[in-house]
Each structure stands twice: as C-alpha cells, then as structure tokens.
C-alpha cells in the first residue's frame with residue numbers, strides 16, 4: 554500500500570471544516586451581512602453592544618484593532634460619518650473611505666509608532682479590539698500569545714486612551730481572559746461582560762467593556 558492519503562478520507566479535520574462551511578452558509582447573520590453589503594457578520598456584534606452601551610458618538614476618535622476584513626470599521630463610517638477611525642491588522646484590508654488603515658502586528662512597537670504618527674498626540678475616545686490570534690492548538694502557547702496581545706492592548710490604552718475613554722475587547726474564556734479581567738479591574742473604574750446574539754452561543758468568545766481609567770499597570 555502506498556503512503557498516500559486518499560483525498561476523500563473523512564478525517565476529523567475535514568469533518569470540522571465541512572461543519573464550519575455548513576454553519577456559515579446557514580448562518581442568519583452571514584445572510585444579513587451579505588444583504589446589507591457588510592464585509593463580516595461581526596458587525597452585528599458591534600451593533601448590539603453599541604445599541605446597549607452607546608459606544609459611538611459624533612466626532613470621536615476610534616482605534617479598531619484586528620480590523621480586517623473591515624466589518625467594524627465599515628459599520629462605524631457608514632452609520633457615523635463624522636467619526637475618525639484608525640484601523641489596524643496583520644492582514645491587508647480593502648480601503649474604506651474615512652478609515653486610515655495600518656497593516657502591522659499590534660504587539661510590535663514599530664506598529665504603535667505608526668499609529669502615533671497619525672494621531673500626533675491626540676488620544677482615542679474608544680479602542681475596540683476584535684483581535685483573534687492564530688491558534689496553534691497547544692493550549693499553553695495559545696494562552697501565552699493571547700496574553701501578549703491583551704497586555705499590548707492595555708499598555709496601548711495607558712498611553713493613548715483618554716482617561717474617560719472606553720475599551721471593548723474580544724476575549725476567549727480561559728486563563729488569558731481571567732488574567733485580563735483581573736488587570737482591567739485594577740485599571741478601569743467599570744467593567745462589564747457582553748455576549749451579543751451574533752456571538753455563537755456555544756463559543757468561548759465574549760466581549761469585555763471597560764470604562765474610565767483609574768490607575769496605571771505598567772512602568773512607563
């Protein structure tokens with residue numbers, strides 16, 4: 554017998570890919586996003602949280618971290634044309650009118666410098682992060698990588714978020730999320746969990762909203 558794999562063999566991986574495709578095709582939020590010309594179903598998560606928490610207001614400056622393919626930025630500039638958005642992602646993003654895009658790794662200082670070159674000392678009113686790091690499948694590695702991302706977000710906020718500003722971050726239940734929640738408790742006055750209906754009920758994803766900086770965490 555040759556060592557070659559039969560292409561149609563039902564391995565757990567291609568079974569889960571197939572399940573993902575089926576779920577995606579039948580997902581009402583995917584259909585709704587396509588119907589409204591949005592780049593991602595994630596817009597409905599932001600929409601629901603925004604309606605509940607009034608995140609977006611006329612004239613504010615927003616950082617959209619992990620922005621590609623651009624659904625959240627698109628939602629903001631479509632519904633609030635006078636909001637200024639700086640979006641950032643590792644991947645390329647199709648341009649959007651009213652959005653300044655930076656391609657780079659958010660955990661690298663050189664990427665943050667590029668953001669600061671754009672803001673020229675102005676601070677953000679709102680930082681939103683939908684960052685989902687690539688998963689290796691090795692729990693400790695993934696956890697450690699996500700901790701670096703979350704620390705980078707908090708460090709960025711210490712330096713670039715207005716003291717009365719707000720921070721919305723996607724988390725995945727687990728060690729890194731627990732640590733993050735402990736840190737935000739020290740750093741922000743108010744913290745709340747959000748699980749919008751477009752976030753799949755069985756998933757570990759949740760959103761964490763923090764408001765008003767009360768203390769710093771890092772040595773600057």
Ligand SMILES: C[S@@+](CC[C@H](N)C(=O)[O-])C[C@H]1O[C@@H](n2cnc3c(N)ncnc32)[C@H](O)[C@@H]1O
Pocket residue numbers: 592593595596618619620621622623624625626641642643644657658659660683684685686687702
């Ligand atoms: C779920 S997607 C964001 C979807 C987006 N909110 C939308 O509505 O279209 C997560 C993004 O995080 C980005 N990402 C992951 N790690 C990153 C990092 N270290 N720096 C910047 N972006 C990162 C990925 O490239 C991916 O595009």
